[in-house]
Amino acid sequence: MAPIRLLIVEDDRQIAEIQRRYVERLENVELCGIAHTLTDARDQIDVLSPDLILLDVYFPDGNGLDLLRELRANDRASDVILITAAKEVDTLRSALRGGVFDYILKPLVFERLEEAVENYRQHHQRLATLHRLEQREVDTLLPRSLAEPEQKKTPQRLPKGIDALTLETIRHVLQEGGDWNAEALGQQMGASRTTARRYLEYLVSTGELLAEVNYGAVGRPERRYRVAGPPSD
Template sequence: MTPAPPVRVLLVEDDQRVARVNRDLLERDPGVHVVGSAASCAQGDALARALQPDLILLDVHLPDGSGLGLLHHWRAAGLLTDVALITAADDEASVRLALAHGAFDYLIKPFTGARLAELVARHRARRPAHEGGPRLDQAELDRVLGVIPSAVGGLPRGIDPHTLERVAAALRAAAGSVSAEDLGERVGLSRVTAWRYLEHLVRTGEASLDHHYGQSGRPAKLYLSTDTSDAR
C-alpha cells in the first residue's frame, strides 16, 4: 500500500518561542512536515499562497491584524485549506467567528501535545481518499465532516469495545466525578478521546454529567458513573 503523503503544515504565530515548541510537537509525528512559519498576517498570506500547505495553524493576535480577519480573507478568496486556530483568545465571540469562517478546530493556549496530535488526526480523517475528485459519496462525505454513523447492531464507529470498558471501569473506580482530562491520564488517552468515550457512556446511561462552577464562573464538565459496583 502506498503510504499517505505527509501533512504539510504552515504555522502563523508571532511568538517565535511558541512557534518552535509547536513545530517540535508537530514533527514528533514522522508524517508531519512544517513547511513554513510566519509571524504576521502579511507573511502568513504570502506563504499560504506560495507554499499551498495542507493545514494552517493560525494565531488570532498578530502584530499587523487579526488572524480571524486573515481567515475571512482566505475564505472570501476561495482558499479552502484546512485552518485551525491556536490562540490565547478564549472568548466565545472569537470561537464562533472562527467556526463561522470555516475553521475546523480551535485550540486554546496552553494545550497538550496530545490535543495537538488529535487535531492533526482530525485533519487526516477529513482528507478525501481521492483528493481533487469531482464527487464524494455520502460515506466519504460523512468521514470528511466527522460524522460517526452507528454500526449495525453494535457500537458507534470510532468506539472500541476494549477501550470503552477501560474507560467505564476507571470511571466506576473513581472517587466521585472526574473530568475527561483526568480520566484520560488514568487510562492513557488524550482528553478528546476520553471525552468521546465519556459522552458515549452518558448517552447510554452509564454515566451522568456533573457540572461544577469554579471561581471564573465557567462550568467544569465532570462525569460520574451511574454504576458504583466497582467503586472502592
C-alpha cells in the same frame, strides 16, 4: 501518502517554538514555515501553499480571522486549525463561519494537537477514496461541531469510533481512581494514545470525567483526566 505540509502562524516567538517542537514530533507532517505576522503569513502562503495552517487570532498587524476569510474568499486549498486564547463565543462563531477545521484553546497540549492533525489526515484520506456521495459518507465528513447536536439528540447511539465494550472496559479501569493521561490509559488498554484520548474526551463530553491541564516540564503541558464526583448540593 505525502506528508502534511504545515505552516505555523503565531506572533509570540516562545509559543511558536513550542508549537514547532510539537509539530516535529508528529508523524508524516512537514513543517514548511513559521510566520510571526499576518503580512509574513500571506507571503509564505503564496509561496509555500501549505496544506494546513496553525493560526492564532490576535496579531500586532491584524486579526487572524481576517486571514481565514481571505483564504476562503480566494478559494485557497489550505485548511486552518485555530490555536488561540480567545474564549469569546463570537470568535468561535466567526471561525466556524470562516470554515476553520478545528479550534483549540491555549495553552496548547501536544495530545490535542496530535488528535486534530490525525482527524485532518483521516478526513482527507476519506475524501480521496470517495467516488460517489451517500449521506452516511457526508455525515462522517462533517465537522464534529456540526455532528454533535445530532449525537446529543440520540444519546443511546455511540459516536463513530466509540465501541460499547471498549468503553465499559475503560470505565471499569477509571473507577479504580487516580488521574490518567491518554498515554497511560492507552498502555493499560493495549491501544494507541490517540485511541485512548478519543474515549477519554468522549467521557468528558458525557460529564463522566473531568479534564484539566497539568504543567510538568517546561513546554510540556498535558491533559489529565479523573472521574467526576457527585454534584454538590
